[in-house]
Amino acid sequence: xxxxxxxxxxxxxxxxxxxxxxxxxxxxxxxxxxxxxxxxxxxxxxxxxxxxxxxxxxxxxxxxxxxxxxxxxxxxxxxxxxxxxxxxxxxxxxxxxxxxxxxxxxxxxxxxxxxxxxxxxxxxxxxxxxxxxxxxxxxxxxxxxxxxxxxxxxx
Ligand SMILES: C[S@@+](CC[C@H](N)C(=O)[O-])C[C@H]1O[C@@H](n2cnc3c(N)ncnc32)[C@H](O)[C@@H]1O
Numbered sequence: 001x002x003x004x005x006x007x008x009x010x011x012x013x014x015x016x017x018x019x020x021x022x023x024x025x026x027x028x029x030x031x032x033x034x035x036x037x038x039x040x041x042x043x044x045x046x047x048x049x050x051x052x053x054x055x056x057x058x059x060x061x062x063x064x065x066x067x068x069x070x071x072x073x074x075x076x077x078x079x080x081x082x083x084x085x086x087x088x089x090x091x092x093x094x095x096x097x098x099x100x101x102x103x104x105x106x107x108x109x110x111x112x113x114x115x116x117x118x119x120x121x122x123x124x125x126x127x128x129x130x131x132x133x134x135x136x137x138x139x140x141x142x143x144x145x146x147x148x149x150x151x152x153x154x155x
Pocket of ligand 1: 020
């Protein structure tokens with residue numbers, strides 16, 4: 001991601017596990033990336049509110065607790081640029097998301113959350129999106145520009 005940044009680009013990332021934070025910070029420093037990446041420590045659902053001041057974002061990557069994906073999407077929809085990308089990992093939910101009911105190996109809450117998440121991103125009026133069938137499932141959704149008063153869109 002850093003390699004794809006423009007010169008003045010910046011990555012903000014949120015991590016609630018102190019051990020993961022420590023390792024990530026160590027790596028950012030070892031690769032001289034500390035001025036390109038800001039790691040915010042704490043729970044993503046709380047900390048995204050602090051990030052709203054930095055909006056709009058070119059890209060928002062969602063890869064945290066699965067049961068909160070619709071809440072992350074509520075926030076991402078408000079703070080992504082028109083024509084920006086919302087990307088999310090694990091959207092096949094370990095090959096269970098397309099089953100008729102939640103299997104016992106995933107939590108019911110996560111299963112319903114991921115179905116809602118995928119359903120919302122498949123809205124062609126709002127997004128041009130694809131769920132790439134990697135092992136885990138990776139959704140890439142381009143937020144479409146709304147053309148006012150015409151109910152049409154430009155990509
Ligand atoms: C799948 S890993 C992310 C891997 C990373 N995207 C990568 O490609 O290397 C998910 C991370 O999100 C963190 N996490 C899970 N739930 C979170 C939450 N509610 N708030 C902040 N971080 C969370 C976990 O501690 C874990 O480090």
